[in-house]
Amino acid sequence: MTDAVAPHSADLETEAIALRDEVRKLRRINAALMDRVERSTDMSANAFSMFETAISLEALVRDRTSALEDALARLAQANAELAGAHGKADAARMRLRDAIDSINEGFVLFDAEDRLVLFNDAYLGFWPELTPHIREGLAFDELVRLAAAHERPQGSLVAPDRWVSDRLARHGVADGGHVQALADGRWVQINELRTSEGGIVGIYTDITEVKAEDARNRARELGERNLVLQSTLDNLSEGVCVFDDSGHLTAWNDSLGRLLGLSDDFARVIVTHDDLLRWCRDQMGMDDAGCLEWRGDQPPGSRIAHQCRTDTRAFELRATTMGRGGQVFSFTDVTDMLHAQANLRETAEILEQGVSERTAQLVEVNRRLEAEVTERRLVEAALLEAKTAAEKANLSKTSFLAAASHDLLQPLNAARLFIAALADRRLALPTRALVNQTSTAMDSVEDLLEALLEISRLDAGAIQPEITHFRIDRLLHTLALEFAPMAHGAGLEFVVDASSVWVASDMRLLRRILQNFVSNAIRYTQKGSVRVTCAQQGASVVVTVSDTGPGIAEEQQSAIFEEFRRLDTRIQGKGLGLAIVKRASEMLRHPIGLVSAPGKGAAFSITIPLGSEVIDNEQNAALPARERPMGSLSVLVIDNERQIQSGMRSLLTGWGCSVTVADGFEEAVAQFPDGTQPHVILVDYHLKDGATGDDAIVQLHQHFGAAIPAIMISADRGDVLKAQLAARGTPLLNKPVKPAQLRALLRTMLH
CATH class of the missing domain: 3.30.450.20 (PAS domain)
Incomplete structure (x- = not known):
């Protein structure tokens, strides 16, 4: 519309200028004629001649005046049309501006002299540090140098001059699109084309998620290949x-x-x-x-x-x-093989000797008996060696599972943060469905790793029971609150019948055992009910979880406590829950029982020693602080992995927090000048150059002169670290971090 109005306005302005020139000429002619009449010195002419001259002049003046009035009328009409054209042009320009601002991609327009003409807010979003400097009329080369000076593009961090020259060269060609990495981790696709007037129009599209998904796919494919290779090697x-x-x-x-x-x-x-x-x-x-x-x-x-x-x-x-x-x-x-070959040669020699010395049958029998004894001893030695090798292999497997689970928690933590941050955004329904499916798959991977890590720690003796005395009904009530929604969703009746008897056990391990019992009962029961009961039997308390599921045949009841064994493969699960139950119950010395038959459901039970009553301070627990919006919370994230920093920034920014990231103490304090300080510190335990998170917290407290609340994040689940942080009053979140846990912990710190 702007192109249609502009030529018409130019014609009107040209016509108006011509009319003004004509009016000025008419006025000069009229003034000259009047002056001539007034200065006439020919007094000798007769009156009639002067009268005729006056009549002629009057007619000429009247004609000129009429022409002047007509020109003025046309000038007024031209001015009116010009004003209308200007109004239409302004309206068209405003509509064009609104249309450009409404698109999600960044839009920018340069004229034939490569000066900035038009841009939208989305374009400014790619250069937040340059917003005060971007204005109409700014030359493109000045804009590029500003971007390099503020280190916005990733390429300018290493060689700013080279990046500027490359960017100017691409802009000069303006024949399509290219991809640019920004220093904040985003990726932008830039499409530049020339206009008919010689200018350049650019469209900037954020393709960070596309790049991230591509990187995740490549990492997943590489990881799968490595797992296949390592599994092949380990099976040799x-x-x-x-x-x-x-x-x-x-x-x-x-x-x-x-x-x-x-x-x-x-x-x-x-x-x-x-x-x-x-x-x-x-x-x-x-x-x-x-x-x-x-x-x-x-x-x-x-x-x-x-x-x-x-x-x-x-x-x-x-x-x-x-x-x-x-x-x-x-x-x-090949030691055993060579021994076997030697034995075969020895046996052959004995047989040959027996054939050649038929008369010495008794000696032959004795020699055969000696050979059998020797072979039995060799077999016993081989069996003992095989048993030792099996024990070493099992220990190696346990160490491998613990190390692999620990190392996998690092990238899983970053992936969990990115998925949580993505879920907080406004997404299209197909995209949100993919995010939810990814989150569900991530939950499954986390559950499997947690189970593998727990089994490895139980096998390695890294978990030691902490026997305390507590009321069993409080533990069962927490299970009721935890599994009631799951049972209701499956259409089952869920009943917990608990008594206030005291027991002596490790609450954490006992809770894990009962969680697996209840979870399996709900998962394998299609209709009916799941019941949890407890009854005192002498000096013990028996807790039973019974269901109305399909039941378990007697010949299969011992197999279900092995790793990765599931009777019904259609039911989702890993087959590790009852393996954990078996190890934990053996460690606690709490016997477990199973009563079941096909079609008659199953009843899993555990027998717990009676405990002694202790002083109960549960009633004095403080009430939770009232929640406040998190927009006022300034969070300092310290982690030496940029991927974790980016994930934390995306997640916390989505919650409205102000986020500052650093890889250690020095970088952290440099980002808080003039006496400012964060409200909360999130710090990873293992930092670069052998530094630890607790050392960083102590240094930050000394630097800021205040005990700022801090949260430690670590993939280490050892009791030593837990005890060390508990002594200092520092909360610990295990990797992968669950966003709901982190959010709840941050809200408590708002108080």
């Missing part, structure tokens, strides 16, 4: 290690650490191929005949094998060259 009986083309260790399995006597310290001792060579030759005394030498220059697939002995064992070594110059080494313990 022989020891295997892989080195890249530079001779650095990239993969190995537990069997190799056991064979080389490095079950616990393999990754610390063997880092490069030279380390492996020194250990095998110097420490174990292997005569590998050059089999373990580096052959990265050989064609891919080249193999070499050799058998050698140490002081006590015999090994078969194999070396294979990979496609990119790396090498794979495998170690097979």
Whole structure:
């Protein structure tokens, strides 16, 4: 519409200027004629001649005056039309501005001289630090240098001059789109095209979520491949290690650490191929005949094998060259095989001797008996060795599960924060459904990791019971509140019949056992009821969870307490709950029972010793503080991983908090000048350069001169850390952080 109005307005202005010039000419002519009449000195002319002259002049003046009036009328009409055209142009310009401001993408327009003409608020959102400097008429090269000076684009952090020249070159071409990374972690797609007048119009689109999803997919695919590779290696009986083309260790399995006597310290001792060579030759005394030498220059697939002995064992070594110059080494313990071959040779010799010495049958029988005794001793030794190896393998599995679960909690924590922040946004229904499905899948992964970690800690003895005396009804009432919605959603009657008897047990482990009983009962019961009852039997209390589910056959009742065993695979679950129950009950020495039959439901029970009554201070518990909006809360997040910082910033900003992120004490205090300080500190326990979160809290308290409330976040679930933080009064949140827990804890700190 602006293009349609502008030419018409120009024509009217041109016509108005011409009319003004014509009016000025007419006025000069009229003045000249009047002056001529007044200054006439020809007094000798007769009166009639003067009269005729006056009549002619009057007619001429009247014509000129009429023309002047007509020109003035046309000038007034032109002015009116010009004013109307200006009004339409202003209205069209206002509608264009409103239309541009209504779009989600950033919009910017430069004229033919590359000066800023028009932009919207979405465009300013990409450069919040530059908002005071962006104005109409600003040249594009000045805008680019401002962006580089404020380190907004990621490329300008390393080489600002180079980034400026590259950006100006792309802008000069203006033939399509390109992707730009911003320093705050966002990604923007920039599409620039030239207008018909030689200017440039740009559209800026935030594609951060697209980039994040792509990165998550690539990470998930890589993780799945690594898991498949590691699972394959761990299932091999022989020891295997892989080195890249530079001779650095990239993969190995537990069997190799056991064979080389490095079950616990393999990754610390063997880092490069030279380390492996020194250990095998110097420490174990292997005569590998050059089999373990580096052959990265050989064609891919080249193999070499050799058998050698140490002081006590015999090994078969194999070396294979990979496609990119790396090498794979495998170690097979052939000691038993060689012993078996020796036994076979011995047996053959005995048989040959028996055939040749038929007359010495008694000696032959004795020798056979001695051979059988020797073989039995060898079998017993082999069985003992196999039992020891199995125990070591189980310990290695437990350590591996604990370490893997601990390491996986770090990226899961970041993913949980990003999903929670994304769920707080206004999303389209298909997108929100995907977010909810992702959150559900993340809950499943977290539950599985929690179960695996708990089993590994129980096996390793990292959890020790803390026996206290408490009323069983209070524990059962918490279970009633926790599982009532779940039972109601499944259409089941859920009844908890508790008595106020005191018991002696570890409340946390006992709660875990009963939670698994109730959860399984609700999950496997299609209709009917789930009941929790407790009854005193002598010096014990028996708590029973019974259901009206399908029941369990007697021959299957012992199998359900094994890991990953589920009788009905259609029911969602991991098959770890009852395995945890078995380990926890054995640790507490609380017998568990099961009474069930197909079609008659199931009743799981646990027997708990009676306890002694103690002073109950539960009635004096303080009431929770009244909630306030969180918009006034300033939160300092300290974590050395940028991914966790970004996730925390997205989550807390969505709640209205003011968020400052740092990777340690120095960076944190630099962001609070002039005596300002945060309201709450969120700090990870393990920071860079060996620093810990509790040290950072002490330093911040000393710097600010005040004990600012702090929350510690850690993937470490050890009792030592819990006791250390409890002594200092610092709350602890375990990774992955649950947003609801974090939000509730922050609200209590508003008080």
